Amino acid sequence: MNKAKLIVANWKMNFFYKQAYNFCKKIISKKKQIKNNFIICPPSSLIFRLSNKFRQINFGAQDCSAVNEFGAYTGDINSKMLKDINCKYTLIGHSERRELYKEDESLISLKILSALKSNIKPILCVGENLNQKRRGDTKKILKYQLNKVLLKKKEFKKVIIAYEPVWAIGTGKTPSIEDISNTILYIKNVLAKKSSIYKNVLVLYGGSVNTNNSKLFLNNINIDGLLVGGASLIFNSFFSMLKHK
Numbered sequence: 001m002n003k004a005k006l007i008v009a010n011w012k013m014n015f016f017y018k019q020a021y022n023f024c025k026k027i028i029s030k031k032k033q034i035k036n037n038f039i040i041c042p043p044s045s046l047i048f049r050l051s052n053k054f055r056q057i058n059f060g061a062q063d064c065s066a067v068n069e070f071g072a073y074t075g076d077i078n079s080k081m082l083k084d085i086n087c088k089y090t091l092i093g094h095s096e097r098r099e100l101y102k103e104d105e106s107l108i109s110l111k112i113l114s115a116l117k118s119n120i121k122p123i124l125c126v127g128e129n130l131n132q133k134r135r136g137d138t139k140k141i142l143k144y145q146l147n148k149v150l151l152k153k154k155e156f157k158k159v160i161i162a163y164e165p166v167w168a169i170g171t172g173k174t175p176s177i178e179d180i181s182n183t184i185l186y187i188k189n190v191l192a193k194k195s196s197i198y199k200n201v202l203v204l205y206g207g208s209v210n211t212n213n214s215k216l217f218l219n220n221i222n223i224d225g226l227l228v229g230g231a232s233l234i235f236n237s238f239f240s241m242l243k244h245k
């Protein structure tokens with residue numbers, strides 16, 4: 001029997017409460033068919049009401065402040081506040097945040113520390129862009145992104161890594177299964193070299209996952225799960241991944 005995988009839904013800036021409620025209600029009504037673990041990352045405006053209503057579902061945020069205290073940080077939500085609304089995970093360093101909001105490794109590393117301080121598990125997104133891939137720099141970039149933000153501190157064993165090639169996000173393109181599998185092995189090697197605390201860290205794949213390719217990815221022994229954007233908004237697509245064994 002295959003090991004259960006972890007499927008993370010990144011809803012980005014989508015859904016009003018009613019749509020999100022109906023989606024979660026449908027999941028719960030079919031929970032006996034679910035074979036994999038899953039986390040839903042709704043927009044922050046929805047987390048409180050959803051987590052209150054659906055106690056059996058694990059919710060994550062899509063970002064969290066680098067600052068762990070209250071203060072004059074307009075627009076930010078910190079990890080203590082996420083904890084207060086029953087949020088257990090947060091994405092950190094998603095490529096859209098890196099690109100649109102110029103988040104760099106020093107900010108990302110503060111965000112990870114801040115999440116861990118409140119016992120929120122960070123899902124750190126890493127991945128090369130198209131130019132870096134064309135230059136053959138994928139491994140160099142990944143090593144940099146990982147080494148700059150991950151510390152040899154035991155609380156870091158709670159971090160989850162999502163390998164998301166930027167050129168694959170929302171484009172319908174993905175690396176080959178061999179490339180994904182090898183890159184994930186490479187990430188696991190970088191982590192193993194860093195510290196033994198990383199020996200059980202999960203490494204997910206994300207980027208244009210859909211119902212056609214998800215089975216191939218989920219059947220691969222090196223891929224511990226999936227981070228899904230667009231397809232996680234379509235109930236039947238997302239649910240087919242939760243059911244897959």
Ligand code: PEP
Nearest residue numbers: 169170206207208229230
């Ligand atoms: C993402 O944004 O994390 C993502 C993987 O998006 P998509 O599945 O739509 O490529």
